[in-house]
Amino acid sequence: MTGNVICFDLEGPLSPQDNAYEVMGLFDNGHKIFEVISRYDDLLTLEGRKNYEPGDTLALIVPFLIYHEISERDILRVSERARITDGSGFLISRLEQLGWVPYIISTSYQQHAYNVGEQIGIPPERIYCTFFPLDEFREEIGELGTSLIEDLERDILKKLYPNINDDNRIKERLDRFYYRDIVGTELEDVMRRVVVIGGQRKVDATLRIAKKVKTSLSELIVVGDSITDYKMLKEVKVEKGISIVFNGNKYAIPYSNVGLAATDIRFLLIIISAYMRGGRSTVMDTVKTWENSYDEFVKDPEKIPDDVIPEDLKNFLLTKVRDPEFFPPHFHYLE
Template sequence: MHVFTDWEGPWILTDIAYELSLAAFNNGEFFERLSQYDDYLAYVEKKEGYQAGDTLKLLAPFLVAADLSLEELEVLSEQTARFVPDAEKAMEYLQERVKPVVISTSYDIYLTKTARMIGVRGDLHGTVFDPEKYRIDAEWKRWLLVKVDEIASLEDIEISEGKTASAEYLNSLFWKELPKTPFWQIMEDVKVVGSRRKREIAESYNESKVITIGDSISDIEMFDYARENDGLAMSFNGNEFALRHANLAVIADSAVVEAVIAITFLERGFEGVREIAESGHDLLSGKYEIHFEIDEDTIRKSLKMRRALRGKAGELG
């Protein structure tokens, strides 16, 4: 039996793309704008061929322009790793009964490195990216690196506002200018494990009982797959995108809660999960809430816990 889970959010607090942007460009606003643009393309423009989570594709050319090496990526992955409290204990408990399938938008080197740190023995599916395979002239690299500060200086992109000047700038850069440069090969090569791909991977296992865990926009199609098959779509400290596609909201300061609920659902379905919500469980302590009805108050509480645990990374889509 397999349980399908996202990585960043449910198990590890770090957002490696954000950390790479800080390390390579000392510019968190740059990645925030890319993340907002990802939400815009997925939810507002609904760009053909684009999937939620393709931020990792948008970021890749910039990392190549900054001469990021595989060794630097691996070192940074280890140095910045901060796990959800009790993640190692929770993973061990989960693996006593099921095989986890970690399906993450994050780059595969980071996923492999950090998953080993808490003893994951299941299957790992991440975004394949090798920044060292590309040979691009220094002049082109300088051209793209100038865009970092330009992107960071753009106004925030709020999906409720529709197309804005910021979105128009990024549309022009990524879909008109970049295809005329050597960086376009990187965009074509990077196949992100985004929302659509996550669902496809989960479907390929043909499980009779579908259990999914996630927290963000890239998990919504995996959640839809679980719900369509009377399975579990568990949002763990999720944002509003994930919560609107989930059928269970878990708000907790320990990863043990998600592991206990996954196993309980496997053995006893939603009835067993309701008993935990009402009466607790021997393995659970600390702060946790379980919600079957997801309303605005649930979203508010989930976002509060998300920010408390993940900080800035918790504000990204």
Template sequence: MPFLAFDCEGPITLNDNAFEFCSSVIPQGGRFFKQVSRFDDYLADIKKRENYKAGDTLKLILPFLKLFGATNRSLEEFSERTLVLLPKMDEILSKLIKIAPVYIVSTSYKPYLVALRKRIGFPLENVYCTEVDLDAVKISPAEAKILTEVYEKILGFPDIEIPATAKIPEDLPGNLREILDEMEYLFFEKVWNLDSGFFLREVNPIGGKEKAKVLEEISRELNISLSEGFYCGDSITDTDALSLIKEARGVSISFNGNRYALRSAEFYALGYDGEVIGEVVLSFLDNGKDGLYRFRLKDERKEFGLVPGDEEELSTLISRSENIRKRVRGLLIGELG
């Protein structure tokens, strides 16, 4: 019996909970989050900073959420109030958990996954996510002044846009590299050594390599080979998990994925609701991975197939997938890494 694992935001829900909470709590929080998210993409994918992984945005923003008054309770209440499911995914998950081991492996904060559990009844013991305690730190007036200066400096930078063709730092324009170097100093020297730097030092977002580690743990605990694993993700935080399953000859699927997810997955799915996911999973459970090579689906509402190896065809697919991603999840969320 295979095991099934899904990212949460994208394949199951439409939110970007951290982005939305940031936008709600912090003045100009949406733009602030986007600046930090682009910085995260740079550190994880281009600079490949040691001991840094995709998704660590979720710890970088925590001192600033705390600065502007965020608490555990406010995050919990916000998550319950704003959670939006991808249509049909509640029914699909309810069906799947009766016939196979199903897991959610999410970079999102735990209160958001607790809100999901309350909404659809998914077992919390099968959820891996980012533990956070916003009440663990108190910020003094002196520290608040420093954090405010850092916050204002980051907002004062021009919009950070990482060229899709960039592979190494030297591929970036000099002025952009200067901004990214300055942000690295601000976070890992200035903020790191504050009391609120606790969040940067101690919080471990479940993204990048951490997602891959979770899949290895699930495989060991169930005594099910990774070659029998199924993982569905959509963003840069999923690349290690998708690559792990792909290399193990399991089933790795990008659902409405961006370029990071598509370049790491073997299969792709596009859709405006969860129906395509349900059909693909049931085909896999009935006919194995070999059946997916024969399974083809394409109409105006959903599509499934192999990620093409040809670069021109892949570029076309990336454009189509990212366009649907933005239409389904909204432009601001869809543009995030």
């Protein structure tokens, strides 16, 4: 093994930007269309639709990106505006100093994933993301079938978006487009080639990483926050590894064994420090200590025992705890 391994989801833990949502915002009503497609993604995931994985939204929006002539440069331009989660660069640098090998496993298009990775110090060879040669796809598509897309956009904006909680209506209309209208077309072929790294494909990525570094899932730490991560979090948890949900939602929390709510991700080093001292059991003991003593620790960080926080993090917490905009780290034991 080349070192301890930690795998991060990107959108959420490392950067709050929903890149695909922002890219869709480059054309009129794109955000509204994305919200409906995203709801459809949730519905197909919860239904367990065959050959569908959470996060395949990034394939479903391809017809709209091509129709509105969005380019790879546009995706990168939007990515360049992305904020990096506070503490991300510090965390990655410190992890590598401690001998850890950080990876990114993300649904994000490669243009966004590689850009964020470069900013925080994770090279492309350690990023598993959605390969997306959009410019090549646009050149390949001959007759796009613009009337089908125009009709769908009109229905989304006039019928679906105003009734976004009408799940049956959303499924019926979008099923018609994706599973009937474009079947056998060049557009369907292009969409099938967009392999979004979400759901089971994130599990597959963790398995490839584990094989690459000659370890098992029980020795991995994974960090996620949403429905695209739940299978990865669940698999690592079942295998007795460490599954951390960072500022997570209801789709991810049940499948993790550690929860961390914070505005600064450097506090993840508390978990790393505990793991290096005594493995999984020490991590769980540390999390329970933080959960049970949260009020005391936040009131007076000086009283936090040295064995449950690295010294530099304690000093950082002391400088930030009185800041009204600062949200102290809140750990949750989720076993």
